[in-house]
Amino acid sequence: MSVPGDNQPASGSMRTLMIDNQKVIDELNARIQRRDQEVKIIQQISSEINSTLDLEHMLGIILDSLDRVLGFKHCMILLSDDAAASLSVAALRGYENQQPGATVPVGQGPIGVAARRRRVVRMAAMAAQMGYVAAVRGEMGHEKAQVKLPGLANVQSQMAIPLVVKDRLVGVLAVESAAINAFDALDELLLSIVANQVASAIDNARLYLREQERSQLLDNTNRELSQLNETLESKVNARTAELTEALGDLERRKVQHEELLARMAPRELIPLMVEDRLQAVRLNATVMFTDLSGFTSFSAGMEPDEVFAHLNHYFAWLGDAISRYRGYVNKTMGDGTMILFGVPEPSLSHATDAVLAALTLQSDVGTTISLNMRIGISSGVITAGMLGPRNKSMYDVLGETVNVAQRMESSAPLGGIVVTAATADLVRPYFLLETLPEQEIKGLSKMTNFRVVGLRKLTDDPRRVDPSGRFAAMATPLQQEIEAFKAQHFDSVNFVSIQARDGAFYHNETVAILALALLRELRGHPQLGTAASQLDEARLLRFALLHDIGKRTLDTARLNRRGLTAEERAALRTDLERATAETLDRLELGELASALPPFYRFEAQELTGEIDMLTEIVGVADIYDALTAPKFYKGTPWSIRGALEDMMRMPFAINRPRPILAAFAELMRPAAATLTSGRSAKPVLD
Amino acid sequence: MAGTIALPQEIMPALQGAVPATIVTCALDGEPNVTTVSQVFSVDQNHVALSFQFFSKTIRNVRENPYVMVQVINPMDFSTWLLELRYDRTETEGPLFDDMDIKLEAIASMTGMSGIFKLRGADVYEVLSVKKAPWRRD
Structure with missing residues (x-):
């Protein structure tokens, strides 16, 4: 170099100093620029990563950034399974003939070791080192058994960075190169910073995905549950309907049975009757006999069913009136009836009830049938219980009172009500009675009986x-x-x-x-x-x-x-x-x-x-x-x-x-x- | 002199284990031993490390006589480097040990040798001199 003043030692050393200074300044500038660029790169990657929660899309973005921004041509992201026993390739870039899904057991190769040790593994000149190991292995008598792992076939340099969030291994980020010494400490630093971001982004996305899956699962479960519920409900409804029907059937049958039994005895006694616990009892009661005068000649020209229709119509009307006054139609004999008051439950009003019922019958009979009635009433002690052969037993009463009541009926005038002295004593305060001449009643001693005139009014x-x-x-x-x-x-x-x-x-x-x-x-x-x-x-x-x-x-x-x-x-x-x-x-x-x-x-x-x-x-x-x-x-x-x-x-x-x-x-x-x-x-x- | 000799940046590719290194040790009785090692690791500007995996003559010699000479080759340009070293210490834990251990494990696991290549220690040497071939005779 020939420069004027070159020989002057003072200016020469000055220039050297200036050049050195310039070198330092340039270096500093370059370092600042690189730092600046690093920060920008990291910011860019970071914002790209965080732009989505869709895991697959995100992994694509990450690998694209590693290639485009940082220049890593061959990179892959492996995610750890739940048991953390192996990693599987979730996304890769820069590999031909390789698909996601390949697995790496934890502990195998740089990726497996990075996962197991939770440490960055940066390898160079891998072929030579593997050759060395294989040689030693051969010396030691082991078979050659290279493990097949995903990645470049001719890999020389590899960097595997564990993706860890809160002590949990999310996966591994790996970059590879066929160059012998492709990655330096700065690459490691940069990739480590990016990996931190990637790890939390993946973790968030996975959590989100899991949450979505869980809510999907929850939705499905809910849907299945509600379907089950519907099925269950319809089954329960169907079963309930069946049971209700069966119950209704049972109720109807019970009513039918009770109706049948009610023909044999007063309703109140049916439970006792069913249990066969009905015992004969003695009670104070009133017995009434009725007779429809002239029914035989009335029905002489009728068809049988017509006779029955007339009589049943009459009995229905009579039964209504009797039950209104708490009486019990014990039996019918042709067109005649025997009616009890004060049974089976004792009552204070049996005599007045009987007389009232009789008055009602006599005043209304014309509305039902154009015939006259005779009614006889007697009060006193009777014995009540089930009577008759076993297959034909009926609730019945026995006693003098019963016989007398029948005599009263036969002695009564047409349209009249005749009562014994015993009945008269019980009803006199309420009814006007006419004393009948003393008469001999068939088979009994002489009796004074009374004809009921009507209800006693104030006057x-x-x-x-x-x-x-x-x-x-x-x-x-x-x-x-x-x-x-x-x-x-x-x-x-x-x-x-x-x-x-x-x-x-x-x-x-x-x-x-x-x-x-x-x-x-x-x-x-x-x-x-x-x-x-x-x-x-x-x-x-x-x-x-x-x-x-x-x-x-x-x-x-x-x-x-x-x-x-x-x-x-x-x-x-x-x-x-x-x-x-x-x-x-x-x-x-x-x-x-x-x-x-x-x-x-x-x-x-x-x-x-x-x-x-x-x-x-x-x-x-x-x-x-x-x-x-x-x-x-x-x-x-x-x-x-x-x-x-x-x-x-x-x-x-x-x-x-x-x-x-x-x-x-x-x-x-x-x-x-x-x-x-x-x-x-x-x-x-x- | 300790701490004064710095490893230049251009030697770094030679310290990646691409080409095995040659190491010369000497027993106390003066008998030399020459062998190859898979990698010389760089520790810092004036220290390197060798892996201690097996009890070998090299290890025994170094424990007796700390002075060692190593030749490494840069796989990028095949330049040859000669380093004079003095054994300083053996680390059995810490970042250096871990780094070497992990690399060893990564390679071993890929060849089905996990657990066999066990790093016993990281032997740390001080760099006494660095020369690049063709070296001049001082």
């Missing part, structure tokens, strides 16, 4: 209508007025049947009669006259007639039970009020229900202050009739005077003057009686 009972009282004069026209009102408005209500439930015969009519008498009396009252004139008379009568109509749905045993506790009586009253309200509603008289609460409170003796006039009038009439009317479970009822004085001592009358009660007492009392008011010290005994 038929001298105990309740004192001839000396002011009421006596008005009683008959009032009773006729009420009878007419009842016929006009409540023809559909069978009061007798309802009253028969607790033997409160003619009670509703009596309350109406008394209430009407009292209302009219009050119209002339100096203080109450105006209010009484404004009270709706028809409404008063409706309420008086229907105030306890709910009895029709209450249990008769409960209605007739004696010795109720205060709570039981209160509960009965509450139920009666509710049942009455319901019945009023059915009769389309719901408006009347508003009068029920004060009335029932009055009945419970809870009202001591102001009482509305309707409540007090009907309440006074009701209590008075309850005290003076005969009851099955009562001995002699109260006398008129006793009842009035008792009422004057009731809580509502004690603390304040009750002009309505006073007017009622004045109306009803016997002329000679002086009543002791509720405020006096001692009650006066009758």
